[in-house]
Amino acid sequence: MELIIDRLTKQYHSKIAVDRISIKLQQGVYGLLGANGAGKTTMMRLVCGVLKPDSGTVTLDHLDVSTEEYRAKIGYLPQDFGYYPDFTGMDFLLYMAALKGIKKKRAKHRANELLELVSLREEAGKKIKNYSGGMKQRLGIAQALLNQPQLLVLDEPTAGLDPKERVRFRNLIAEIGKENIVILSTHIVSDIEHIADTILMMKDGQFIYQGKWDESQGDLEKFYLKQFEENVYE
Amino acid sequence: MKKNFKKALQNAFEPPMPLRKNEFLKTIPQPKTSMISFMLTQAEYLPKHVWWSSTLIVCIALFGAYFLKNDVLGIVSTVIPFAAVSVITENIRSDIYMMSELEMAAQFSLKSVVLARMGILGVLHLILLLFLIPLSSFYNVASVLQTGLYLLVPYLLTITIGLWVTRKVRVIESMYVCIGISACISGINFFVQTIFPIVYEEKYLLNWILILIILIILTIRELKKDIRQTEELIWNLL
Numbered sequence: 001m002e003l004i005i006d007r008l009t010k011q012y013h014s015k016i017a018v019d020r021i022s023i024k025l026q027q028g029v030y031g032l033l034g035a036n037g038a039g040k041t042t043m044m045r046l047v048c049g050v051l052k053p054d055s056g057t058v059t060l061d062h063l064d065v066s067t068e069e070y071r072a073k074i075g076y077l078p079q080d081f082g083y084y085p086d087f088t089g090m091d092f093l094l095y096m097a098a099l100k101g102i103k104k105k106r107a108k109h110r111a112n113e114l115l116e117l118v119s120l121r122e123e124a125g126k127k128i129k130n131y132s133g134g135m136k137q138r139l140g141i142a143q144a145l146l147n148q149p150q151l152l153v154l155d156e157p158t159a160g161l162d163p164k165e166r167v168r169f170r171n172l173i174a175e176i177g178k179e180n181i182v183i184l185s186t187h188i189v190s191d192i193e194h195i196a197d198t199i200l201m202m203k204d205g206q207f208i209y210q211g212k213w214d215e216s217q218g219d220l221e222k223f224y225l226k227q228f229e230e231n232v233y234e
Numbered sequence: 235m236k237k238n239f240k241k242a243l244q245n246a247f248e249p250p251m252p253l254r255k256n257e258f259l260k261t262i263p264q265p266k267t268s269m270i271s272f273m274l275t276q277a278e279y280l281p282k283h284v285w286w287s288s289t290l291i292v293c294i295a296l297f298g299a300y301f302l303k304n305d306v307l308g309i310v311s312t313v314i315p316f317a318a319v320s321v322i323t324e325n326i327r328s329d330i331y332m333m334s335e336l337e338m339a340a341q342f343s344l345k346s347v348v349l350a351r352m353g354i355l356g357v358l359h360l361i362l363l364l365f366l367i368p369l370s371s372f373y374n375v376a377s378v379l380q381t382g383l384y385l386l387v388p389y390l391l392t393i394t395i396g397l398w399v400t401r402k403v404r405v406i407e408s409m410y411v412c413i414g415i416s417a418c419i420s421g422i423n424f425f426v427q428t429i430f431p432i433v434y435e436e437k438y439l440l441n442w443i444l445i446l447i448i449l450i451i452l453t454i455r456e457l458k459k460d461i462r463q464t465e466e467l468i469w470n471l472l
Contacts, residue, residue: 048339050467068341076339082332084279098275099340099347101267143336148260153339179257 001150002026003181008056010042017042019205029177031192032185033224034202040185044155048076060151075149077140079156083128089139090124096143114142133160152182158191170195189221272342276350284320288362291317295366307370311384312424315392315416322396322412324351330406344464383442388423390449392416397456
């Protein structure tokens, strides 16, 4: 399994959001770090086919990002997402399962499995509008896992989760990352420093660091903040 | 005895956790969902007001036919713009409720979702018109062709203007704007019927046909633009 990003570029008016990024990703957890406006979300959207690149390609096992086959293999949690009014947690998962081409019987089984996993089984029949931010986020994580994706893209997934949920989420991601590619974007270093096999640090649309991070290199948070401070003084 | 032994074993030992369960499950081929079956699934997710509005229009038409006879065409052509509202609101529903990004990244992408919704509504409204046109024509001096024109023109005019407006502004308020547009067209329609009934005379039939052709072209153009917009998220740096 290999995700190849080749000279990927996205420009918006005068700002280059993603600037000629090339990288090969294999099974494992990739932590994408960067300050606000570094290009993380644009990068994630390009990898999920939600945005079209100005140039460059994204392929997963030779499948182009624009194909249905590619989309069948991915799971995506956007930074912000909504829901149709009157949807319950279960309705939401069944609707997303239908969009992912999962048959109804299998979808029900999988939805129950995932609701259990994200501790929402009891609230499955409640309207999403009555959910807390954390519950909504957990539901978002559940929908991303519906099709057992080979490529899981999570944009700021821990936003709104309480500390206990964060730990559970980290364990879950570490487990999924053993067999699949997981890209997780955040600006909170502690979210990824223990689970990410590879750290990708973004600044001005480019990777300024990519590779494993071990403690002998020092504190990841300090290194990250240093990049950010430099950015402030520029 | 054997059964008891089996049960005792089950109680004594915990079954081992399955190894590489997901890997195994992924090897099992899953049946593919066809476009038709996807469309039928989407029909379940159409909001209730879509079905209610069509039912209400049928009830109004039947009421008009029973009590008002000759005026039924006027009544139906006045309420038909309200049926068109559902075409516009369904077209932008994903954007309004911030579901676009999730739907775009799914196997059946936002484009398929919108096409499915439009397909279902197309069939529903076709059935509605196939019922309303003969009913309205039956109680009126106007021919079936004329009745069809008098119903389709306000219907398509609402869709064209509504699609154009909602392509520019996609917020929850656009839904109310659409209802406003249909109310305006409905009002204009009623005004023309009352003040200038001359435009419904047979000598203007060609003009009506011409207007209909223009509206069909404009509606197709707007729908195409809208479908193209579903291929990429409207990206905003702000």
